[in-house]
Amino acid sequence: MITTDTFFHSVTLDADLCKGCINCIKRCPTQAIRVRNGKASIIKEFCIDCGECIRVCPHHAKKATYDSPDIIEKFEYTVALPAPSFYGQFNNLDDINIILRALKLMGFDDVYEVSGAAEMVSEMSRSYIEQHKDKKPFISSACPSVVRLIRVRFPNLIEHLIPFNAPIDLAASQARKKAMLETGLPSEKIGIIFISPCPAKVTSVYSPIGNDKSEIDGVVAIKDIYTKILPFMKQTQDDTEELSISGKIGISWGGSGGEAGGLLIDNYLAADGIENVIKVLEDLEDQRFSDLDFIELNACSGGCVGGVLQVENPYVAKAKLKRLRKYLPVARTHLRGQVVEKAFWDNEIEYQPVFKLGSNMIESMEMMAKVDDICSRLPGLDCGSCGAPTCKALAEDVVRGVAQEKDCIHLLREYIHKLSDDLNKI
Ligand code: SF4
Numbered sequence: 001m002i003t004t005d006t007f008f009h010s011v012t013l014d015a016d017l018c019k020g021c022i023n024c025i026k027r028c029p030t031q032a033i034r035v036r037n038g039k040a041s042i043i044k045e046f047c048i049d050c051g052e053c054i055r056v057c058p059h060h061a062k063k064a065t066y067d068s069p070d071i072i073e074k075f076e077y078t079v080a081l082p083a084p085s086f087y088g089q090f091n092n093l094d095d096i097n098i099i100l101r102a103l104k105l106m107g108f109d110d111v112y113e114v115s116g117a118a119e120m121v122s123e124m125s126r127s128y129i130e131q132h133k134d135k136k137p138f139i140s141s142a143c144p145s146v147v148r149l150i151r152v153r154f155p156n157l158i159e160h161l162i163p164f165n166a167p168i169d170l171a172a173s174q175a176r177k178k179a180m181l182e183t184g185l186p187s188e189k190i191g192i193i194f195i196s197p198c199p200a201k202v203t204s205v206y207s208p209i210g211n212d213k214s215e216i217d218g219v220v221a222i223k224d225i226y227t228k229i230l231p232f233m234k235q236t237q238d239d240t241e242e243l244s245i246s247g248k249i250g251i252s253w254g255g256s257g258g259e260a261g262g263l264l265i266d267n268y269l270a271a272d273g274i275e276n277v278i279k280v281l282e283d284l285e286d287q288r289f290s291d292l293d294f295i296e297l298n299a300c301s302g303g304c305v306g307g308v309l310q311v312e313n314p315y316v317a318k319a320k321l322k323r324l325r326k327y328l329p330v331a332r333t334h335l336r337g338q339v340v341e342k343a344f345w346d347n348e349i350e351y352q353p354v355f356k357l358g359s360n361m362i363e364s365m366e367m368m369a370k371v372d373d374i375c376s377r378l379p380g381l382d383c384g385s386c387g388a389p390t391c392k393a394l395a396e397d398v399v400r401g402v403a404q405e406k407d408c409i410h411l412l413r414e415y416i417h418k419l420s421d422d423l424n425k426i
């Protein structure tokens with residue numbers, strides 16, 4: 001099982017593989033990467049675990065940390081929570097039960113579909129939006145990278161986040177309740193294991209936001225489970241055990257636009273890919289979308305199907321989900337008036353001012369003046385050769401005391417030319 005610290009991140013660097021090529025520094029949406037002394041490093045406070053650096057590193061030096069499938073051996077009874085996007089990985093799949101039965105043959109004692117819990121969240125969101133129209137537009141809180149991004153970069157938008165736990169958390173608490181009831185086992189002997197499409201969801205389990213502790217006991221990667229269950233899928237073809245609890249709405253959460261579609265409203269926007277997400281949040285801050293009811297944002301292109309722990313191309317996976325849901329009912333998990341435990345976050349999401357320079361207003365203004373002064377001497381090329389993503393980021397690092405102006409190769413060249421001229425004169 002993964003051990004955690006205050007700033008646990010699933011995304012980490014393998015320094016031995018890093019060649020210092022600076023490909024990753026420009027693509028990080030929170031400017032969390034620096035390359036110094038020929039090696040990259042991640043500023044933990046800035047990172048939102050979007051996985052972008054894993055996608056772009058040509059040397060596979062960035063990686064996601066998650067649990068091994070062997071984690072199921074640690075518990076007396078285990079329940080698998082497959083993400084909806086998991087179903088988009090398989091060719092010619094026409095019945096979700098085949099996957100769910102294969103998970104049981106592989107070693108899990110039971111399964112609880114995250115897509116079933118997603119249908120509950122859709123139902124709760126529909127009435128929440130209706131009852132709180134004064135707070136619209138609401139922003140989905142299902143993508144942990146987006147929630148982290150808003151927490152560090154867009155504090156004014158925190159109040160727009162739908163305050164519900166994500167479907168994986170709801171699925172975990174429902175699965176645990178069911179397992180305890182059916183087996184009579186105490187909670188600690190039951191392992192609730194999430195099958196994840198992305199590192200952000202691993203981080204959301206081991207370092208939760210909005211909750212003191214996650215109900216999930218382990219997180220395994222879709223790509224690891226995919227290869228393990230393939231041999232069992234053939235064996236389940238003639239089996240008739242009905243395990244699936246989801247319909248069209250739940251399955252659709254696996255791709256971009258699925259969550260918004262489940263609200264049964266027209267007045268929504270769905271954006272995917274971290275750069276598009278940032279653009280939408282900036283426009284939202286400028287109050288350009290005040291007439292929208294709901295905004296769905298997914299850090300990965302295509303939605304969860306685009307997570308870096310998947311095996312299939314995101315757009316192919318999305319097409320497979322579309323085919324799979326064709327003959328399903330609209331929804332199969334309904335609240336029917338029940339009050340869902342753990343529906344809301346335990347704690348309010350708070351602004352994390354990680355990018356602030358000083359500890360108070362006067363100190364911040366003084367430091368910002370120094371940043372401006374340093375920027376006036378830097379070439380403004382944002383070339384990345386210094387190991388920081390922009391000239392301003394280097395200036396901020398200098399003011400924070402973690403870099404030097406001469407890390408800029410252009411300034412260094414000027415300095416060397418001047419030195420050589422001076423020596424020549426002497
Ligand atoms: S992309 Fe980043 S992590 Fe990968 S080798 Fe280049 S500098 Fe290192």
Ligand code: SF4
Binds near residue numbers: 011028033047
């Ligand atoms: S996971 Fe995303 S936020 Fe974190 S270092 Fe990589 S690109 Fe930056």
